Amino acid sequence: MSAWPADYRLAHTLAATVERSGVGLHSGESCHVRLAPSSLPGYRVGWLDSPQQPLHRLAPSQVSDTRLCTALQLGERRLTTVEHLLAALVGTGVSQAEIWVEGEEIPLLDGSALPWVEAIAEAGLTPLGERALPSLPAEPITVRQGEAFVTAFAAEAPRLGAAVEFPQPAIGRQLFSLTLTPERFVREIAPARTFGFREQVEQLLAAGLIRGGALDNALVCDGERWLNPPLRFEDEPVRHKLLDLLGDLALVGLPAAQVFAYRGSHGLHTAMAAAIDAAASRPAPGPSQPFASAVSPAAVLSV
Numbered sequence: 277m278s279a280w281p282a283d284y285r286l287a288h289t290l291a292a293t294v295e296r297s298g299v300g301l302h303s304g305e306s307c308h309v310r311l312a313p314s315s316l317p318g319y320r321v322g323w324l325d326s327p328q329q330p331l332h333r334l335a336p337s338q339v340s341d342t343r344l345c346t347a348l349q350l351g352e353r354r355l356t357t358v359e360h361l362l363a364a365l366v367g368t369g370v371s372q373a374e375i376w377v378e379g380e381e382i383p384l385l386d387g388s389a390l391p392w393v394e395a396i397a398e399a400g401l402t403p404l405g406e407r408a409l410p411s412l413p414a415e416p417i418t419v420r421q422g423e424a425f426v427t428a429f430a431a432e433a434p435r436l437g438a439a440v441e442f443p444q445p446a447i448g449r450q451l452f453s454l455t456l457t458p459e460r461f462v463r464e465i466a467p468a469r470t471f472g473f474r475e476q477v478e479q480l481l482a483a484g485l486i487r488g489g490a491l492d493n494a495l496v497c498d499g500e501r502w503l504n505p506p507l508r509f510e511d512e513p514v515r516h517k518l519l520d521l522l523g524d525l526a527l528v529g530l531p532a533a534q535v536f537a538y539r540g541s542h543g544l545h546t547a548m549a550a551a552i553d554a555a556a557s558r559p560a561p562g563p564s565q566p567f568a569s570a571v572s573p574a575a576v577l578s579v
């Protein structure tokens with residue numbers, strides 16, 4: 277694709293179908309995904325082995341687990357690790373698409389959204405006319421867990437920020453923010469890979485929880501150094517946090533909001549998506565309430 281849309285004012289779907297396969301992080305099994313154009317807004321998931329079944333329109337209410345990745349319960353089936361694919365779709369300006377899946381996971385590929393961006397570029401985009409982004413009340417919405425929080429308030433254009441603080445000197449304190457456009461997403465956010473910590477990766481591997489996890493699909497931090505350099509950006513971890521934030525917010529669409537996540541996690545991000553969904557679907561804007569979230573413990577591996 278020669279150029280991405282300049283902004284998010286128009287709805288877009290894919291111009292053609294495109295397919296990718298890869299190993300699932302958690303199962304270690306091969307997973308297959310077909311992305312296809314959709315005439316309906318939002319992202320809809322179907323199963324390649326049951327093409328007659330109605331598709332599931334993705335929504336924050338389907339979130340079932342956020343410990344290692346964002347997992348959804350779609351009817352009888354579970355679908356895990358949706359966030360990087362959703363970030364690629366929403367970030368490039370694809371506001372509606374069908375996602376056909378074989379297996380229970382979206383393949384992790386290289387741990388970033390870049391392979392999905394390349395797949396979307398291969399399919400091309402079809403503009404569909406103006407779209408309305410989910411709007412927020414004027415007062416900020418905040419979701420927090422201990423010291424960590426995500427806050428969002430109405431803005432004309434999507435503006436995202438994230439900060440992380442880790443005791444490991446290889447990461448330390450990092451801050452990244454930007455006014456999002458498809459071009460900036462592709463260039464500055466999509467290539468940032470998942471990261472984890474050596475001792476936790478070893479524990480998770482021993483527990484059989486990340487059978488597909490390896491040094492080629494996650495950056496692994498060992499205190500003062502990375503086990504598998506080079507990094508794609510000096511501040512790749514915080515950019516990946518922004519990628520995850522965007523992918524989790526995609527469950528409600530791309531909000532016309534400024535959103536900031538301090539030590540964000542999939543639990544916090546998806547709780548914010550649910551809060552935006554509730555605020556946006558309220559019949560009339562009311563006074564905002566601090567959103568008391570019941571999120572799961574912070575992920576040990578930021579996927």
Ligand SMILES: [Zn+2]
Binds near residue numbers: 470
């Ligand atoms: Zn991630």
